Amino acid sequence: MLTIGLTHYLVVGAALLSCGIYVMSTKRNAIGILIGVELVLNSAAVNFVAFDRFLVQTTLDGQIATLFVIVLAAAEAAIAVAICVNLYKNLTSVDVDQASRLQG
Amino acid sequence: MVLRLHKLTIPSLVAVAGLLLTAAPALALSAGGEASPTEATKVAAPGSLFDAIMFYVVALVTVVSALGVCISKNVVRMAVWLFCTLGCVGLLYFLLAATFVGAIQFIVYVGGTLVLLIFGVMLTSKSPWARYETHPVELSAALVVCVGLFSTLCLVFSSMRWPVVQWETEGTAVRDIGVALLTRYLVPFEAAAVLLFIVMVGAAHLARQEKK
Numbered sequence: 236m237l238t239i240g241l242t243h244y245l246v247v248g249a250a251l252l253s254c255g256i257y258v259m260s261t262k263r264n265a266i267g268i269l270i271g272v273e274l275v276l277n278s279a280a281v282n283f284v285a286f287d288r289f290l291v292q293t294t295l296d297g298q299i300a301t302l303f304v305i306v307l308a309a310a311e312a313a314i315a316v317a318i319c320v321n322l323y324k325n326l327t328s329v330d331v332d333q334a335s336r337l338q339g
Numbered sequence: 340m341v342l343r344l345h346k347l348t349i350p351s352l353v354a355v356a357g358l359l360l361t362a363a364p365a366l367a368l369s370a371g372g373e374a375s376p377t378e379a380t381k382v383a384a385p386g387s388l389f390d391a392i393m394f395y396v397v398a399l400v401t402v403v404s405a406l407g408v409c410i411s412k413n414v415v416r417m418a419v420w421l422f423c424t425l426g427c428v429g430l431l432y433f434l435l436a437a438t439f440v441g442a443i444q445f446i447v448y449v450g451g452t453l454v455l456l457i458f459g460v461m462l463t464s465k466s467p468w469a470r471y472e473t474h475p476v477e478l479s480a481a482l483v484v485c486v487g488l489f490s491t492l493c494l495v496f497s498s499m500r501w502p503v504v505q506w507e508t509e510g511t512a513v514r515d516i517g518v519a520l521l522t523r524y525l526v527p528f529e530a531a532a533v534l535l536f537i538v539m540v541g542a543a544h545l546a547r548q549e550k551k
Contacts, residue, residue, distance in 0.1 A: 237388060237391045238391070239390055239391050239394045239434075240503060241501050241503055242496045242497070242499075242501075243394060243398070244431070244435070245492075245496045246492075246493055246496060247398045247401060247402065247431065249488075249489055249492035249493060249496070250401075250402045250405060250489060251401070251402075251405050251424070251428075252488070252489075252492070253485040253486070253488050253489040253492075254402075254405035254406060254408060254409050254485070255405075256481075256484070256485050256488065257409045257481050257482065257484075257485040258408055258409055258417075260477070260481040260484070261409075261473050261477060261478055261481045262414075262417075262471070262473070263471035263472075263473055264414050264471045265463070266414050266418075266456060266459050266460050266463065267414050267417055267471075269456060269459070270408060270414075270417050270418065270421050270456065271408075273421060273425070273448075273452065273456075274405060274408060274421070274424065277424070277425065277428050277448075280428070280444075281428060281431060281432075284431075284432055284435050284437045284440060285435060287435075287437070288435045288436060288437065289501070289503050289504065290501060290502065290503065290504065294519075295515060295516055295519050298437050298439070298440050298516065299516065299519055299520065299524055301432075301437070301440050302440060302443060302516075302520075303527060303531060305440075305443055305444065305447050305448060306447075306531050306534075306535070307531075307534075308448070308452060309447055309448075309451055309452050309455075310534055310535060310538040312452045312455050312456060313455060313538050313539075313542045314538055314541055314542055314545070315459075316455055316456065316458065316459035316462075316542075316546075317541070317542040317543075317545035317546040318545060319459050319462075319463050320459070320462050320463060320545075320546050321545055321546065322463070323462065323463040323464075327465075329463045329464070330471050
């Protein structure tokens, strides 16, 4: 119990993943969904660093994967916020249920 | 307005207090590591009591603030809770001896992405307190799915036997990461550079003002 191992970090990652999926599936605000995506990406990043610390000996694969996750998350957030601003310009709302113009 | 500010104050106070509580020992740990490498090896060795207590405190604040993101209805409050979660994930990286990744987490995520999100909230709402209600059936279905997912994952983790190596570490040297990025990971590194350029142009194009 007092020895912190891989499993402890994986459980934290699983909790973050579940919270992220909950946020993504229940929030109707587009920015809220983006926040859920950030939580999911962070859970993956925690797992990468934990595996790097506990399973791989000399390589830095996990840490570099996490760096790429952070870069991709920043890029994704920039594009998604731009899309949300556009959505708001067109609909004067960021409720994702109202963005159904392509539904036919 | 005073009442509304007051409502936001509670999560933000919790966030700041939690960060301060957890950040102080972690900073002491990393500062000690820079001062004397042998000391750092001793502190970062898995299994020390200090490490365990630090982990439990940081993990608890991480999970509680992630739950705060789930529970809060208001997007500004969600962003404040997310701030706390991201900061604590950064502290987890420090506890995992990945100091460079932790620093990048603080700089890029907490300093950049979160500010971007808050700007997004500011630009896309008539009032930042606007609410979007979700149907209770959807809420409970999502709750069942997520609790099921979490318990399944925990079951899997408890039954797995990982080939764990507990190696002593003094933390990652930034030099090693730099060398790895420019040798083994050169192609993904360049791809990320091109991606960031495309994102910059694309975001500017998407968000620009249409001339009529």
